[in-house]
Amino acid sequence: MSAIETIPAAASTQDELYQDAARTFGAALERLARAYEADPEVRRDLLQDIHVALWRSFEGFDGRCSTRTWIYRVAHNVAASHVMQQRRTRSQALVGLEELENLPDAASGQPAAERSQALDRLLQLIQRLKPLDRHVILSYLEGLDAASIAEITGLSPGNVATKIHRIKAVLARQFQTRGTQP
Amino acid sequence: MTDSSQTDPNQTNSNQAQQLWQSQPVEDIKMSADVIRRRAGKFERRIFWRNLREYVSSLVAAVLFAYFFATTHALLFRIAYALFIAGLGWVVLQLHRKGSARSMPAAMGSLTCLQFFRAELVRQRDIVSNVWPWYLAPLVPGFVVLTVGYAVARPAGLAAAGWLDAVVAVLFLLVWKMNQRAARCLQRMIDELSAAENQPQSGGM
Numbered sequence: 001m002s003a004i005e006t007i008p009a010a011a012s013t014q015d016e017l018y019q020d021a022a023r024t025f026g027a028a029l030e031r032l033a034r035a036y037e038a039d040p041e042v043r044r045d046l047l048q049d050i051h052v053a054l055w056r057s058f059e060g061f062d063g064r065c066s067t068r069t070w071i072y073r074v075a076h077n078v079a080a081s082h083v084m085q086q087r088r089t090r091s092q093a094l095v096g097l098e099e100l101e102n103l104p105d106a107a108s109g110q111p112a113a114e115r116s117q118a119l120d121r122l123l124q125l126i127q128r129l130k131p132l133d134r135h136v137i138l139s140y141l142e143g144l145d146a147a148s149i150a151e152i153t154g155l156s157p158g159n160v161a162t163k164i165h166r167i168k169a170v171l172a173r174q175f176q177t178r179g180t181q182p
Numbered sequence: 183m184t185d186s187s188q189t190d191p192n193q194t195n196s197n198q199a200q201q202l203w204q205s206q207p208v209e210d211i212k213m214s215a216d217v218i219r220r221r222a223g224k225f226e227r228r229i230f231w232r233n234l235r236e237y238v239s240s241l242v243a244a245v246l247f248a249y250f251f252a253t254t255h256a257l258l259f260r261i262a263y264a265l266f267i268a269g270l271g272w273v274v275l276q277l278h279r280k281g282s283a284r285s286m287p288a289a290m291g292s293l294t295c296l297q298f299f300r301a302e303l304v305r306q307r308d309i310v311s312n313v314w315p316w317y318l319a320p321l322v323p324g325f326v327v328l329t330v331g332y333a334v335a336r337p338a339g340l341a342a343a344g345w346l347d348a349v350v351a352v353l354f355l356l357v358w359k360m361n362q363r364a365a366r367c368l369q370r371m372i373d374e375l376s377a378a379e380n381q382p383q384s385g386g387m
Contacts, residue, residue, distance in 0.1 A: 070291035141203040154294025
């Protein structure tokens, strides 16, 4: 699906806004939850929390930003809270994009023959990132442009561009054409 | 995204990653507005019980001190237990105000990820950076009066009371040190966010 779809202007009430958001971005929200939580049970809870937060948030939706920006902000903010809570109980340290560039790749040299294997690798890569870098890479993977990512994250467009450049380099190293068969 | 994949191998690989990501199978979970409302109510109840669990240990201690207060006849001991109860009440009140577990703010969508994340980190840092005034100090008067009470009532037991005070002091110091460490860690994360926000070409979080 294309993540740059927008919600019809006719949807005006909280319930309608939510239903349209869930219909249009439901799959993207599921992928987002998958990137923030590996455990399927906890992930289901996280996804439901995101939906609840989204529904609640539409009560105060004032149209100052696009519905897409609003939805991604809510979803990423709920997910970031989840990461902060989980950080206390999980030992693996999160890293930034620049550190990811320098880290040796565990699967380096092994072509990702299977699609699911490539997806698993991509998920593992994303789940190692600090929340803000995770926001950027997820938005990038969903097909959002730098200006939209900047609006969602609050980073400057220049900073987002730098991060996207790094993301491309990391993805190129991890998902060389010979291995990935999307 | 731009379509420069014909010439840029990095672009080709990242386009493939985008395609791989967007085409992954999803369960397509649907939640009606009624289900969401029920879930929202459940969420609020979860927050309520989580907060209650945090207060329960203080409440149990307060009930115990209330029992000691009611059964002792020594004035200084009664004052000490009353001070403990008041101190615990203050701690619970502050825990509630500072909200270690709270419901999600409704205005979440109006904040960028940077603003939201930093506000959360600042809130957590402020809670742990100075635990003396709201978490540790309120219990000190009770301990002091209790020690004085022992000195007056049973001079022979003063040494034991002194040891107990020393153990409590060490525990307080440990709690303070651990919180200071957590506050420094949170401050580093806040600084990284500020750097990411202020330096257009920087890395950051």
